[in-house]
Amino acid sequence: MRSASPILEISNLSKEYPGTTAIENTSFDVCSHEFVSIIGPSGCGKSTLLEIVAGLIPKTSGDVFIKGQAVRNTHASIGIIFQEESIFPWRTTLENIEFGLQMRGVSKNKRRKKADEMIELVGLHGFENRYPGELSGGMRQRVAIARALVMEPELLLMDEPFGALDEQTRIILGEELLRIQQEIGQTILFVTHNINEAVQLSDRVVVMTARPGKIKATVDIDFERPRTSEIIASEKFGRLVGQIWMLLREESLKGFKLGKQ
Amino acid sequence: MNRMTRPLLVQIGTVLFFMLIWEVIGKSKLLFEGIVPSIFEIMKAAWIQVSTGFIFPHLLVTVYEASAGFAFALFFGVTVGLLLGADPFLRKIFEPPILYFAATPKIILYPIFLMIFGAKFESKMAMAAVSGFFPIVINTAIAAANVNRIFIKVAKSVGASNFQTFTRVYMPSMLLPIFTGMRLGIGVSLVGAILGELKVSNAGLGFIIIQAFNYFRIPEMYASILLTFFFAAMVNLAMTLVLVRMRRFAQ
Numbered sequence: 042m043r044s045a046s047p048i049l050e051i052s053n054l055s056k057e058y059p060g061t062t063a064i065e066n067t068s069f070d071v072c073s074h075e076f077v078s079i080i081g082p083s084g085c086g087k088s089t090l091l092e093i094v095a096g097l098i099p100k101t102s103g104d105v106f107i108k109g110q111a112v113r114n115t116h117a118s119i120g121i122i123f124q125e126e127s128i129f130p131w132r133t134t135l136e137n138i139e140f141g142l143q144m145r146g147v148s149k150n151k152r153r154k155k156a157d158e159m160i161e162l163v164g165l166h167g168f169e170n171r172y173p174g175e176l177s178g179g180m181r182q183r184v185a186i187a188r189a190l191v192m193e194p195e196l197l198l199m200d201e202p203f204g205a206l207d208e209q210t211r212i213i214l215g216e217e218l219l220r221i222q223q224e225i226g227q228t229i230l231f232v233t234h235n236i237n238e239a240v241q242l243s244d245r246v247v248v249m250t251a252r253p254g255k256i257k258a259t260v261d262i263d264f265e266r267p268r269t270s271e272i273i274a275s276e277k278f279g280r281l282v283g284q285i286w287m288l289l290r291e292e293s294l295k296g297f298k299l300g301k302q
Numbered sequence: 303m304n305r306m307t308r309p310l311l312v313q314i315g316t317v318l319f320f321m322l323i324w325e326v327i328g329k330s331k332l333l334f335e336g337i338v339p340s341i342f343e344i345m346k347a348a349w350i351q352v353s354t355g356f357i358f359p360h361l362l363v364t365v366y367e368a369s370a371g372f373a374f375a376l377f378f379g380v381t382v383g384l385l386l387g388a389d390p391f392l393r394k395i396f397e398p399p400i401l402y403f404a405a406t407p408k409i410i411l412y413p414i415f416l417m418i419f420g421a422k423f424e425s426k427m428a429m430a431a432v433s434g435f436f437p438i439v440i441n442t443a444i445a446a447a448n449v450n451r452i453f454i455k456v457a458k459s460v461g462a463s464n465f466q467t468f469t470r471v472y473m474p475s476m477l478l479p480i481f482t483g484m485r486l487g488i489g490v491s492l493v494g495a496i497l498g499e500l501k502v503s504n505a506g507l508g509f510i511i512i513q514a515f516n517y518f519r520i521p522e523m524y525a526s527i528l529l530t531f532f533f534a535a536m537v538n539l540a541m542t543l544v545l546v547r548m549r550r551f552a553q
Contacts, residue, residue: 095459121459127452131474131551141460144470172550192460 054103062253081249120189348525371430379438387446433494434487441483445476
């Protein structure tokens with residue numbers, strides 16, 4: 042399942058803040074076309090890790106390479122999607138999707154054409170000229186996904202993108218994401234605290250420890266692709282979720298106690 | 303009687319009721335003769351002021367003073383507001399005095415303006431400018447300081463330059479709060495100009511109100527007050543219509 046070329050290489054990455062270490066000596070790779078999830082207790086540094094890879098915040102030490110190039114700042118080949126509401130309320134769906142292309146100076150016609158393709162891909166046909174205030178939470182996240190994907194990033198980072206949505210919408214959007222990923226072969230690094238979601242979507246789940254965040258273990262998810270959400274009924278699914286929870290439980294309790302201090 | 307018309311009917315009913323009470327008090331001997339003239343007399347005086355064109359030069363003077371003052375208030379208010387919003391240190395220094403002074407009646411500055419600018423329209427412009435400055439600077443500073451951090455991250459992540467981030471993210475984010483500040487600012491600029499006219503002036507809406515009072519032409523005084531109120535209400539309505547159009551900037 043792992044193809045030869047790594048898109049993302051992280052080695053010995055550390056991030057320190059005054060008084061605390063968020064991430065300590067973390068290393069892993071993400072290969073082309075892979076869907077890798079990071080799961081860990083609250084405060085374990087998984088969002089920090091993602092923002093370092095995106096070039097939004099600086100690292101303290103270690104290396105981060107995208108296709109062999111060191112990450113220093115935000116990069117055209119890295120897209121990121123946040124958990125919080127991130128699409129601009131003053132722009133229509135199409136205008137939001139075009140935002141990145143517009144910033145990079147792409148011509149109006151070309152932008153519109155690419156945005157139209159994205160609309161079809163994420164299933165928002167008919168909502169091109171609506172404003173975010175007229176869309177549901179799930180639709181708004183689809184716009185955010187389209188906005189990132191239209192830039193054709195080598196690597197797509199997703200920071201708990203469905204965390205604010207209800208369970209059913211989450212599962213449906215997870216299916217949609219799988220479909221999109223399989224259709225365009227997108228490489229994805231996905232942060233979540235939802236074990237079911239990690240097992241449903243990923244090829245590999247990286248489990249992080251409580252702060253300071255390190256890699257505790259990696260679990261391979263060997264369901265075949267193309268997948269649907271029907272796998273959640275299988276015995277293997279439950280077993281994998283259980284396996285990950287056993288790894289996670291100890292760290293979650295630690296994180297819980299740290300939080301109480 | 304459906305949902306739309308019922309509040310309207312109650313409002314009309316309240317106005318009619320008030321007018322009735324007014325007439326009753328006026329006709330009774332409760333108050334000094336002439337303080338509460340009949341509504342018919344007031345309406346007649348108002349009609350005369352409008353149809354003879356008497357009120358329009360004065361209306362224009364007030365509009366000129368308030369607009370020019372507001373223009374200054376807008377320019378300085380937005381500029382200072384942006385600076386304060388962007389720099390937390392500056393904000394810490396200047397925000398408390400600005401807030402305290404915002405709550406102080408600006409009329410106390412009027413004698414200073416009279417000394418510097420004289421009794422003509424510049425002193426009223428200064429009143430309008432000082433009055434309008436505060437709602438604008440406060441709203442702008444709050445808007446600038448509270449731009450959604452996620453939006454900034456999004457802009458950075460797609461490679462937007464600082465200039466692009468300012469024009470495409472900061473400015474649209476701040477538009478609605480700044481407009482709300484402008485709406486308040488227009489209102490208090492108008493008040494500032496009229497206050498100045500009430501005290502020392504030779505033209506404007508405030509002037510004709512106080513002049514009618516001085517000559518004890520009470521129906522004319524009420525008429526001018528009503529016409530001023532009507533004008534201010536129209537300005538407010540116009541601003542509301544503009545703000546409704548800007549709904550999509552709300553977050």
